[in-house]
Amino acid sequence: MTALLEVRGLGKSYPGTVALHPTSLWFNAGEITGIMGKNGAGKSTLIRLIAGAESPSVGCIMVDGRPVRFSKTSDAAAAGVAVVHQELSDLPRATVAENVLLGDLPRRAGQFIDGARRDALARAALDRVGLATDPRSRLADLSVADRRLVMIARALRKDARILILDEPTASLNEPEIARLHDLLRVLRGEGRAILYITHRMQEVDMLCDRVVVLRDGHLVADGPIDTCRGERLISIIAGQSLAQKSSVSAAAPLGARLTLENLDPFATGEPFELAVRRGEVLGLTGLAGAGRTELFEQIMGLGRSTVTLRETDERIELRSPRAAVAAGVSIVPEDRRGLGIIAPFDLAGNITAASMRRSRLFRGVPLLSRRIDHRRGGEMIARLGIRAIGPSAGIGSLSGGNQQKAIIARSLTVGSRLLLLDEPTHGVDVDAKAEIYGLVRKAAADGVAVILVSSDLPELERLADRVVVLANGRPVAELTGPDIAEKTMLRHASA
Amino acid sequence: MTTVETRGPALAGSTPALSRVIGILQRYALPIAILLAVALFGSLRPDAFLTWRNATAVLTLAAPMLVAALGLTVVLAMGEIDLSLGSAIGLGGALAVCAMSFFGTPWPVAIVLGLAAGAAAGLLTGAMVVRLGANSLIITLGMASVLTGVEFLMTDQRTIYTGIAQGYIALGQSEVLGLNLQVWIAGLIAICVHALLWHTEWGRGMYAAGENPEAAILAGLPVSALRIAGFVIAGLGAAIAGILLTAQTASAFSNAGQAFLLPAYAAAFLGSTASSDGRFTAFGTVLAVFFIGIVQTGLTMVQLSTGAISLVQGALLIGAVLLSRLGRKERR
Known part of the structure; x- marks a missing residue:
């Protein structure tokens, strides 16, 4: 039997x-087929190549035994490949029917939309995925789970024989997940090939016939689910971690305890507390959608309720980013280009942006x-080893790793009490990573309390003194010492 | 096992020499355009165009426009839009003139009233945009109509030329060190706006708010207050322009400011091409106002018809912007 889809020596x-x-x-x-692997393992790249969103550097793709070349996503769609993305790629303001039939609305008398046929076609497509929603309702009024079903309905209408689902159960609850799985089993029965990307062991176990694991861009496992489950699967995904924790973790004496009260990233009405000591690096991890970024936003005063920072007798309400910065709390945001760098300023200007007061002439x-601005910028450039032609270098001319160091420098100039780092080594190369680890350790040794959000588990193994695992916006586990290991963290996060 | 070869980004197919020329053209498009315009009109009408008298006349005419465009530059630097600029010019000038003409208000007080009206309009706009999160485009479009309405209610759409104090008129018609006083005022304001945008925390915050509001907020900058301040500055700039304009003509005629709205935008956007990253700067706006003023005067001197002047002016504006875009595309 020829495989429906085959990739041969495909690389990027x-x-x-x-x-x-x-x-x-x-x-x-x-x-x-369940496709598993840590962030950056190569899952998304594989999917993008199969979906025609990118062209492979080497290798080829075969559908029904015939080689195909996808130079754009519509080529892949024509060959029967459909992707349901993790981020909803739909039109929230349009109706359900318009979303299902996007690009393929029935017409009559030239360009006029045939409303009756549109609704009938959409109805039929929605019935296939078991969604009873009125096709004329607005998509934005549907739940996330239903919106995913609408996307699947769209894919099925185009008669996708190869259906790729990227983390389809993120932010879905148990009954919704069960409903989705039932649907996928029906589609399997119809002879479709389904590629199911997920982080959750349990789902792979329940749903998939076969599992494929990628790690660091390599295929490391491919076999029937019976041969590959539980602890064994976790070990394969985690791999051997080479990094030695002792290489960066310094046994600095811990200072005063900072307590963050009233944390509630998803505004559930049940707040919790986190404590971190000066000199300590607290790691935070969890699956996508676990509320890590939302938690940081709340600490910076951008959440719905205000967080209180307590240190010995001092209590500070972190009402706004201004209040947070004034209290010595600063953030290195996840999306460096979107949230961190300020392009019109030079390097020095970016470093001193949160502490301009200290560059005053009078x-x-x-x-x-x-002059003062450049002197202060220059000091940080030297201290952090930022590679640039000087304080007046354009921030855009720096490499990703050096831009990240500049944003960390900005945070450190605030005279930080609490430093929040959101995926600080995302997209920087290996050498810059090691330097950033050194910086974080040094900041902690200087008496700063550090909270580090990372989905890079080896990074937490290497850098964190203590790790809190989040799920659904709440801490579900706290790990210290030898428990800070990839396997343990993965088990708690994917439970 | 085969290794995947690593490839660098594709190089654009142009020689280094050519791309350097394009780089220079793009970078210095505006100064080059000014030189070309001066050379062109100078060779067409050397006796009339290349004179000190004409130079001062160009500067004097450009002064109110420059002040209005500078205020607008601040708003644009913050990534906002102000369409009420023309109406604020009209209101600021008309209010000062009406106060003197109807109530015999002393001229310094009349000026303060005009400025206060502009600032208040800016404050109101800023509050609505920032506090209530409204879109500045539509809010200022509404404000334009409101401010023009206030002006018309005050003047009944008549031209007012009686009862204007001599001191007020002197603002627009006296000379200091060989140049009209207005030129000095506009120059001073240009320096102030430049200092504000380049050398103060506020200016940095304004650019940051325009470029990357999330980063600015997370860095603890007072983004809301700066946004409101930007609209107040634009309102003040418009009111000053209105006062200079009415002083120059010694009269307040109906809806005088509207004619300034689009040229002010043209100047600010044209000026933004003078910086390498397309940023709105005081310096760029000054150059652009000069360019527009020179072209306008020159075209009038070579005695083209109004239609031809409008056509050539538009073509030059587009040409200058396109010149600065040269070579941008291949860098993407």
Whole structure:
């Protein structure tokens, strides 16, 4: 039997990195394949190549035994490949019917939309996924689970024989997950090949016939689910971690305890507390959608309820980012380009952006001295080893790792009491990573309390003194010492 | 096992020399355009165009426009839009003139009243945009109509030229060190706006708010207050422009400010091409106002018809912007 979809030696490289080493895989009709791996393992790259969103550097794709070339996503769609993305890629303001029939609305008398046929076609497509919603209702009024079903309905209407679902159960509850799985089993029975990307062991166990594991861009396991489950699967995903924790973790004496009260990232009305001591690096991890970023936003005063910072007798309400910065709380946001760098400023200006007051020409007058600004920027550039031509370098001309160091420098100039780092080494190369680890350790040694959000588990193994695992916006486990291991963290996060 | 080869980004197919020329053209498009305009009109009408008299006349005419465009530059730097600029110019000038003409208010008080009206309009706009999260485009479109309405209610759409104090008129018609006083005022304001945007915490915050509001907020900058302040500055700039304009003509005629709205935008956007990253700067706006003023005067001197002037002016504006875009595309 020929496989419905085959990838042969398929690989993708970008300048400087290899996202996916040449990989060969078969996907059969009537089979659900779980695709697993940590963030950055190469899952998304594989999917993007199969979906035609990117062209492979090497290798080829075969559908029904015939080689195909996808130079754009519509080529893949024409060959019967449909992707339901993790982020909803739909039109929330349009109706359900318009979303299902997007790009393929029935017309009559030229360009006029045939409303009756549109609704009938949409109705039929929705029935296939077991969704009883009125096709004329607005998509934004549907739950996330239903919106995913609408996306699947769209894929089925285009008669997708190869259906790829990327983390389809993120932010779904148990009954919704069960309903989705029932649907997928029906679709399997119809002879479709289903590629199911997930982080959750349990789902793979319940649903999939076969599991494929990627790690660091390599295919590391491919076999029937019976041969590969539980602890064994976790070990395969985690791999051997080479990094030695002792290499960066310094046994600095811990200082005063900071307590963050009234944390409630998802506004559930049941707040909790987190404590972190000066000199300590507290790691926070959890699956996508576990509320890590929302938690940081709340601490910075952007949440619905206000967090209180307590240190010995001092209580500070973190009402706004201004109040947080004034209290010595600063953040290095996750999306560096979107949230961190301020392009019109030079490097020094980016470093001093949160502490411009100290670059004043005269006390009490908000006139800036370029000289002082550049001197202060230069000090941080030297201290953090930022590679740039000087304080006046354009921030955009720096490498990702050095931009990240500049944003960390900005946080440190605030005279931080509490430093929040959100995925600080996301998208930076290995050397810059090691330097950033050094910086974080040094900041802690200087008496700063650090909270580090990371989905890079080896990074937490290496850097964190203590790890709190989040799920659904709440802490579910606290790990210290030898328990800070990839396997343990994965088990708690995917439970 | 085969290794995947790593490829660098594709190089754009142009020689280094050519791309350097394009780089220079793009970077200095505006100064080059000014030189070309001066050379062109100078060679067409050397006796009339290349004179000190004409130079001062160009500067004097450009002064109110410059002040209005500078205020607008601040708003644009913050990534906002102010369409009520023209109406604020009209209201600021008309209010000062009406106060003197109807009530015999002393001229310094009349000026303060005009400025206060502009600032108040800016404050109101800013509060609505920032506190209530409304879109500045539509709010200022509404404010434009409101402010023009206030002006018309006050003046009954008549031109007012009686009872204007001599001191007020002197603002627009006296000379200091060989240049009209207005030129000095506009120059001073240009320096102030430049200092504000480049050398103060506020200016940095304004650019940051325009470029990357999330980053600015997370860095603890007072983004809301700065946004409101930006609209107040634009309102003040418009009111000053209105006062200079009415002083220059010694009269307040109906809806005088509207004619300034689009040229002010043209100047600010054209000026933004003078910086390498397309940023709105005081310096760029000054250059652009000069360019527009020179072209306007020159075209009038070579005695083209009104239609031809409008056509050539538009074409030059588009040409200058396109010149600055040269070579941008291939960098993407």
